[in-house]
Amino acid sequence: MQILITAGPSSPTRVYQFTSLSLVLSAVALIVPLMGLSVALYHAVVLKAAQEQWPIISDAVRFVERHEQAQRDHFVRENLDAMAMKVGDLQARLMRLEAVGERVAGMAGMKPEELKKVEPTPPGAAGSGRGGALPALREPTRIGSFDDMNQLMERVQNLSDRNADVFTLIESRLFEKRLEALMIPSSAPVANVPVGSGFxxxxxxxxxxxxxxxxxxxxxxxxxxxxxxxxxxxxxxxxxxxxxxxxxxxxxxxxxxxxxxxxxxxxxxxxxxxxxxxxxxxxxxxxxxxxxxxxxxxxxxxxxxxxxxxxxxxxxxxxxxxxxxxxx
Structure with missing residues (x-):
């Protein structure tokens, strides 16, 4: 493309020739600064309007923020609900395991007071400085935030630790009983021979x-x-x-x-x-x-x-x- 520029009848004609590439570059060079300037002006105006609470612009900004917050809350809620279901299932399994542990403990000859020793000391009670787990979960917990989720996870972990301690104690007691059984003379000292004279x-x-x-x-x-x-x-x-x-x-x-x-x-x-x-x-x-x-x-x-x-x-x-x- 050529552009001819003439100043007057006696002035020489100037010829400017442009290629497609040069036209594109020129347009970019003109548009980019304008866009940057527009964005800067937009943010400056929007920020100023939000800070000074201009009637129309501040309402639009708050609407956009509420919409974005609602989307984030919806996403977080869906994830919390999914996590809560999994943790709740784990909690139920641990509580069933706890019940099994108590039954097995009874079969192993352990008394209820022995199991109470494994129960954690409530916070603030005498001797609570010794440490220990939080009380085990007995009812489902409502999940409303990440803090609730963290507390639930901590309590489930404590319940898991408590069950592990109970089964360790049961294993120890069963091992003791096995040793006692091995030390009781209940096997015949002579194989396949009837007793002739008794006690x-x-x-x-x-x-x-x-x-x-x-x-x-x-x-x-x-x-x-x-x-x-x-x-x-x-x-x-x-x-x-x-x-x-x-x-x-x-x-x-x-x-x-x-x-x-x-x-x-x-x-x-x-x-x-x-x-x-x-x-x-x-x-x-x-x-x-x-x-x-x-x-x-x-x-x-x-x-x-x-x-x-x-x-x-x-x-x-x-x-x-x-x-x-x-x-x-």
Whole structure:
């Protein structure tokens, strides 16, 4: 494109030639500053109008701000509602887990006062300086803001920590009970052998006079394996004038088992023994009329009826004292 400019009849004609690119650049160079100036003026006017509360402009600004705030509040509300539903579901699961924990604690033999020790100390109560979790949630909490959400999350976390402590305590108690069960002599010391002579008064095989038989006799062939009735530690293993070769196991809490008249002892004092471990072999050493195992259970040094331990429910086996047997 060309532009011809003539000042007069005698003046030379000036020719200006423009390309499409130069026209575009010229337009941009003119429009950009104008737009910047317009934006600056607009913001200056709008800000001034908002600050000085001009009748029309300030109303328009407040309308725009309210609209934007409403959109933000709607977005936040939708997200809070979604988060609240998830946290509420988690809360319900934790409370069901809490109920299960209390039932299992009862099955483990724990008393309610033991569980109360896991409950947090209310803020402001005596001794609250020790620390602890907030009270567990019992009812759904209304969520109205992020502060409410943070408090709910904190309480759910505290409930989770409390349940973890309860299950740790239950696990510890069950482990204790398992150890106690392992230390109670409830396994037969000789496999598949009926009891020949039970606990109580009987005629002494040597004198014929009534005497107290302080254990159970298991008649067996010489060399039959003798098994530990429970886990424990070998308290002694040696020769006794009446019991012959005698093994004593200490199971703790004042509980001792004796295995008498053995032909061979396979353990020594101080050995750690597990339930069912072979500790000796049946024999007829000491004051005995034939090969058998004389088995005793002592609590605090006093002989008890071993049949009650072997039965597991405080009842003697039906085969006790059913047949004569070699005896001490």
């Amino acid at each position: 109580g008064f009987r005629s002494d095989p040597f004198t014929g006079r009534p005497t107290l038989h302080t254990g159970l006799d298991f008649p067996s062939d010489t060399g039959t394996a003798i098994l530990a009735a429970a886990g424990g530690v070998v308290a002694s293993a040696g020769l006794h004038p009446q019991y012959g070769q005698l093994v004593e196991l200490d199971h703790g809490n004042g509980l001792i088992t004796r295995y008498a008249h053995t032909s061979k002892m396979l353990v020594k004092q101080g050995d750690l023994i597990r339930r069912g471990q072979k500790i000796a072999e049946v024999g007829t050493t000491g004051r005995s009329t034939g090969p058998h195992l004389h088995f005793e259970v002592l609590v605090e040094g006093v002989q008890q009826d071993p049949a009650k331990f072997l039965a597991g429910k405080g009842q003697a086996p039906q085969n006790v004292a059913q047949a004569p047997t070699p005896a001490r």
